[in-house]
Amino acid sequence: MSDCQSCSSSCGEGGTCPGQAKEPIDKRGVGRFVAVGSGKGGVGKSTTTALLAVAMARRGCRVGILDADVTGPSIPKLLGIRDPLVGTVAGMIPPASAKLGIRVMSVNLLLDDPAKPVVWRGPLIANLLKQFWNDVEWGNLDYLFVDLPPGTADAPLTVMQSLPLDGMVLVTSPQGLAELIVEKACHMAGMLDVPLLGVVENMSFVRCPGCGQELDLFGPSHVAKLTERFSMPLLGRFPVDPTLALLCDSGRVEDYGEAERLEDLASALEASLAGSPVKGAC
Template sequence: MSDSVASSCSGCPEAATCNETPETCSLPPKKEKGSVRRLVAVGSGKGGVGKSSVTALLAVALAKEGKKVGILDADVTGPSIPKLLGIRALPEGSPLGMVPPRSPELGICVMSVNLLLEDPAKPVIWRGPLVGNLVRQFWEDVFWGELDVLLVDLPPGTSDAPLTVMQSLPLDGMLVVTSPQELSLMVVEKAMHMTKMLNVPLLGMVENLSFAECPKCKERIELFGPSHLDAFAKKWNVPVLGCLPWDPFISRLGDKGRLEEYADLAQGDSLDALATTFREILQLA
């Protein structure tokens, strides 16, 4: 097994004795989606682009349209979804599996390792196999109930947790999040190559932190330079779902666990358009 393949398979307990590649890996059969209509990973490969915020905001926008939405927080070592949505309750046990708690306003169900820790500020210092096993359990051992969409918030990188999600979950596709810098796109492209290798459809791209709007004159300011998204999406033949602004309200509401209120604010128009396009791609009436 080559070094690159060994690295990408590091989350698998069979890695030491397996001669297969990630593309041909014969893992146990994936658990079917059951009552979950659409299962979509949200990732970037690049840290710091606001991937978790985009995941939470998209869930909020879909929930405000009346959709039943859940988030599987696969960012085991850096979970932030419960904080953003103000979820503090513990998962509950049931004969059908763990029942994830819901957000206070819209009832978005969330499963995250931070909900299982006595102190959410303590780090999760685990090696790859443990991370991969936990992500798999969050799908197989959690009773998600009837959902229109379950979003899977992926961590940065192209190994362990992202690999487990793409190999073990019956994904309908992946939504790619980036930011305007060319450096971001360079790293994001690695994740897109991995997605293609594992035969997961690329549903589209979202550019976060695309611009800031002057509160006085409404001029759009490109904080990180001009966007390269259209040319990049054309290269990969994937649609652009939308561009989200840099908005200080997101930080303020997220810090307070009140991100569910964001879609009611002025900048919500960009988010609503993204949610509508995303819903159309997934063919959710």
């Protein structure tokens, strides 16, 4: 937690000051800690988080996903994980494991009924997110992806301040509104000193099943403006793909067949991360 006594601000927020310097946090056995955020909800942030994890797991990397979207957790559903988790006597919780060995922690794996909503105020959610890092036996991982809650409010702020992030991947879609809101998330990352690793444009186009032509379902892309403005790379573009939607709905996102697109995504992220030394690279 930050120390308000050492801060010149009079915001009265009690430990959530965005401008305050972060104390270094031990990354334990995690090589790369990557947050995935969007600003706007519904653009495919969780799907992209899962695809990033799948791309790295297919390369033989040890991968985890910390589902920080406490009020809208969807990672277990995407990966077909249903069994609730049980803590050990020592108070630590082993994460769940998906088909490719992707380790997962999500609030939905702690609820008796995953359909019940988590109706908690900000401080409770903030504490849970810290426990997801401190009290989970993640073990040694090459990549830990964090599916951030949408927006720029309390919960994403807590994650970005209390986890040892190497950087953040932004997910957007071609709609003007999504681009505008993702800019806010970019500014937030800048305020918190979290490096922007790049942007993934999801739902970029739809391929005509008849002639194969790419159609701009949501209008022309604005992603080049975004990458230029914030000096970050475009990590990948994903089409609106009914097969992907079906795989997500049936908990089989790990079976997504676009091997080349996923490999390109993994390479682009790896290149973006290449600036700083890797611990436990796969």
